[in-house]
Amino acid sequence: MNEPPSESSSVLSFPCPRCGHVHDDEYEVIDAARPTDWRCAACGNMFSVLLTECWHCAGETLTVALSETEQCIASDVSCRNCGRPGLRSEQTDCEELAG
Numbered sequence: 001m002n003e004p005p006s007e008s009s010s011v012l013s014f015p016c017p018r019c020g021h022v023h024d025d026e027y028e029v030i031d032a033a034r035p036t037d038w039r040c041a042a043c044g045n046m047f048s049v050l051l052t053e054c055w056h057c058a059g060e061t062l063t064v065a066l067s068e069t070e071q072c073i074a075s076d077v078s079c080r081n082c083g084r085p086g087l088r089s090e091q092t093d094c095e096e097l098a099g
């Protein structure tokens, strides 16, 4: 058994929040901690993808939302790797949109 390291294991996949079509960030175009606009290849609608990196275990969690405004909820996201909250805890940009 001489398996080469699987590069595909680092590819993040996420579903379209409108139609459920699964996309891969195979080119790693998504910036960490910044909502990124993504166009669904299946239904043609834009949605927002947020990549957060856990500061406890460095695990990556991808959150999708219908729009960047709704993506602010992701500040409450829990790490899917270790289950601990607190991602982006130092960012308060979303408070401006709360009102």
Ligand SMILES: [Zn+2]
Pocket: 016, 017, 018, 019, 020, 021, 040, 041, 042, 043, 044, 045
């Ligand atoms: Zn779609």
Ligand SMILES: [Zn+2]
Pocket: 054, 055, 056, 057, 058, 059, 079, 080, 081, 082, 083, 084
């Ligand atoms: Zn974690």
